[in-house]
Amino acid sequence: MSDAQGAGDVILAVEGVTLSFGGVRALNEVSFDVREHEVRSIIGPNGAGKSSMLNVINGVYHPQQGTIRLRMDGALREFHDMDPHEVALSGIARTFQNLALFKGMSVLDNIMTGRNLRMHTNLLLQALRIGPAAREEIEHREAVELIIDFLEIQAYRKTPVGRLPYGLQKRVDLGRALAMEPSVLLLDEPMAGMNVEEKQDMCRFILDVNDQMGTTIVLIEHDMGVVMDISDRVVVLDYGRKIGDGTPEEVRGNQAVIDAYLGVSH
Amino acid sequence: MKQHIGIVSVGVLLLAGLVAPLATGAGTPGFYTEVLLGGLMAGVLYSLVALGIVLIFKASGVFNFAQGAMVLFAALSVARMAEAMPLWAAALLGMGIMVLVAIVIERLVLRPLVNQDGVVLLMATLGVSYFMDGFGQTVWGSDIYSIELGIAKEPVMILEGVFQGGILINKDDVAAALVAALLVALLALFFQKTSTGRALRAVADDHQAAQSIGIPLNRIWVIVWSVAGVVALVAGMVWGAKLGVQFSISQVALKALPVVILGGFTSVPGAIIGGLIIGVGEKMAEVFLAPVLVKTFDLAGGGIENWFAYVLALLFLLVRPQGLFGEKLIDRV
Numbered sequence: 001m002s003d004a005q006g007a008g009d010v011i012l013a014v015e016g017v018t019l020s021f022g023g024v025r026a027l028n029e030v031s032f033d034v035r036e037h038e039v040r041s042i043i044g045p046n047g048a049g050k051s052s053m054l055n056v057i058n059g060v061y062h063p064q065q066g067t068i069r070l071r072m073d074g075a076l077r078e079f080h081d082m083d084p085h086e087v088a089l090s091g092i093a094r095t096f097q098n099l100a101l102f103k104g105m106s107v108l109d110n111i112m113t114g115r116n117l118r119m120h121t122n123l124l125l126q127a128l129r130i131g132p133a134a135r136e137e138i139e140h141r142e143a144v145e146l147i148i149d150f151l152e153i154q155a156y157r158k159t160p161v162g163r164l165p166y167g168l169q170k171r172v173d174l175g176r177a178l179a180m181e182p183s184v185l186l187l188d189e190p191m192a193g194m195n196v197e198e199k200q201d202m203c204r205f206i207l208d209v210n211d212q213m214g215t216t217i218v219l220i221e222h223d224m225g226v227v228m229d230i231s232d233r234v235v236v237l238d239y240g241r242k243i244g245d246g247t248p249e250e251v252r253g254n255q256a257v258i259d260a261y262l263g264v265s266h
Numbered sequence: 267m268k269q270h271i272g273i274v275s276v277g278v279l280l281l282a283g284l285v286a287p288l289a290t291g292a293g294t295p296g297f298y299t300e301v302l303l304g305g306l307m308a309g310v311l312y313s314l315v316a317l318g319i320v321l322i323f324k325a326s327g328v329f330n331f332a333q334g335a336m337v338l339f340a341a342l343s344v345a346r347m348a349e350a351m352p353l354w355a356a357a358l359l360g361m362g363i364m365v366l367v368a369i370v371i372e373r374l375v376l377r378p379l380v381n382q383d384g385v386v387l388l389m390a391t392l393g394v395s396y397f398m399d400g401f402g403q404t405v406w407g408s409d410i411y412s413i414e415l416g417i418a419k420e421p422v423m424i425l426e427g428v429f430q431g432g433i434l435i436n437k438d439d440v441a442a443a444l445v446a447a448l449l450v451a452l453l454a455l456f457f458q459k460t461s462t463g464r465a466l467r468a469v470a471d472d473h474q475a476a477q478s479i480g481i482p483l484n485r486i487w488v489i490v491w492s493v494a495g496v497v498a499l500v501a502g503m504v505w506g507a508k509l510g511v512q513f514s515i516s517q518v519a520l521k522a523l524p525v526v527i528l529g530g531f532t533s534v535p536g537a538i539i540g541g542l543i544i545g546v547g548e549k550m551a552e553v554f555l556a557p558v559l560v561k562t563f564d565l566a567g568g569g570i571e572n573w574f575a576y577v578l579a580l581l582f583l584l585v586r587p588q589g590l591f592g593e594k595l596i597d598r599v
């Protein structure tokens with residue numbers, strides 16, 4: 001568990017968010033907040049609305065009701081109908097439940113794309129690799145190499161990601177998000193489908209990112225052992241509603257949460 | 267396995283068609299080579315148009331029916347502006363116009379229709395196509411105009427030592443092929459070596475992921491349509507210099523449709539090789555197959571150039587729907 005518990009100010013606030021797809025209420029007046037530097041987990045049974053929550057924060061979906069606020073320049077500011085790319089520009093990165101890597105590109109290029117929003121030199125200079133463009137490319141390349149070392153995927157730098165085993169692709173997905181140097185990192189089931197060792201590695205990476213870079217983590221995960229182990233606070237969703245919110249201990253003892261997981265009827 | 271048999275037999279058929287005229291002595295080697303080169307030249311133009319279509323399809327999933335109209339519009343603009351200024355200035359200004367066209371299309375057509383079905387977007391580009399055909403004539407006129415590249419038109423005789431009678435070849439054809447090759451090389455450099463190129467490849471691979479790392483789709487669309495516009499301009503200038511700038515360009519450019527079916531909608535090399543195959547194929551068919559049809563079946567034998575490309579594309583659809591280099595289309599269930 002990171003030692004940031006309870007420390008930071010609120011960096012991200014979800015307030016009364018309702019999201020419907022036709023008749024399906026994926027999210028029903030959900031509110032919670034995320035504090036700076038914490039590991040905040042979202043759990044819940046399949047179809048509870050976890051990914052939908054992430055997609056709302058990320059700007060993929062715009063909720064019918066409610067707001068998302070993010071700390072920018074010292075104050076909480078409302079996201080108003082932001083596109084994913086605008087959300088990215090304001091410092092939120094994410095990974096995907098179903099891998100969404102650029103399959104035709106190498107590991108290195110995939111992670112380099114994460115630096116794109118930080119590149120500013122013009123096209124001609126880029127193509128010719130001269131002047132400021134050369135310097136910029138080298139700078140970003142160095143940042144990317146650090147991430148590759150950190151994630152222990154040096155051996156696969158030039159491999160097209162489509163050819164990597166699943167567990168490594170998940171790492172590249174994380175690497176691409178890290179390359180953006182986000183202040184908040186949204187992770188949608190980063191350990192799904194992994195074996196025990198791979199999960200341990202991924203946990204270590206997430207905690208290191210949280211500790212060393214001070215990145216705030218919002219984590220969706222089904223493995224309760226992992227969640228209880230690394231989270232500072234946990235939100236529990238069920239059928240689109242928030243049914244629990246607190247430290248791992250509090251959530252574990254919450255009757256509504258126990259019922260939801262045991263499938264007690266509502 | 268069955269798939270392989272299909273594609274191999276089409277390949278064998280094409281190869282047989284390619285060597286048959288030589289083997290049967292239907293033409294002298296010199297004449298044969300001339301036909302071959304003529305086909306390659308036409309093919310280069312098809313390739314350029316197909317290239318524009320593939321670029322747009324990869325980045326935005328839109329089949330741009332208006333690519334041919336863009337070729338005509340660009341050629342018209344350059345030809346008419348060149349009457350008042352040097353050609354290079356007209357070409358540069360023409361590029362500016364094509365970028366403007368890209369911006370307008372993104373703003374007025376793509377952005378409002380984002381997330382609509384592919385069919386809706388196809389219809390929209392069909393509309394754009396007719397609009398540009400007409401609007402070009404409204405602005406620039408509907409006569410036949412010429413573009414003078416300043417390269418001598420008279421053919422030169424080459425390889426007189428190799429073939430009896432040598433080969434007649436046009437200098438401007440050679441120049442056109444070089445320009446096309448240069449353009450493709452520049453595009454490759456742009457896609458592989460610039461961060462914008464990397465962003466374009468990213469968008470082509472996965473829209474959602476690309477957006478989530480801060481790549482703005484709207485700007486990418488403008489860039490891709492601008493690049494396709496510049497490609498159209500080069501094709502239009504080469505074409506216009508050869509045959510004159512006239513309305514039929516827009517129609518002939520539709521041959522790019524069978525080309526992308528052949529090469530694959532998402533493949534740049536496919537567009538280029540597909541264009542060359544169709545260019546050579548239809549010339550060969552016109553010159554060498556037509557007389558055979560006339561003799562054996564007593565047909566009139568004309569017009570093969572009009573249907574050959576489409577029949578070949580149909581054959582490909584049967585044996586390899588994703589095209590030579592395209593990704594396999596699998597419907598997600």
Ligand SMILES: Nc1ncnc2c1ncn2[C@@H]1O[C@H](COP(=O)(O)OP(=O)(O)OP(=O)(O)O)[C@@H](O)[C@H]1O
Pocket residue numbers: 021024025026044045046047048049050051052053097
């Ligand atoms: N694009 C969509 N269109 C229609 N319904 C959707 C869409 N996305 C999600 N839903 C529905 O919203 C509900 C919540 O889905 P969501 O993917 O958020 O669940 P989840 O908690 O992430 O589940 P899982 O653990 O299986 O990933 C489900 O009923 C789902 O079918």
Ligand SMILES: [Mg+2]
Pocket residue numbers: 050051052097
């Ligand atoms: Mg989910």
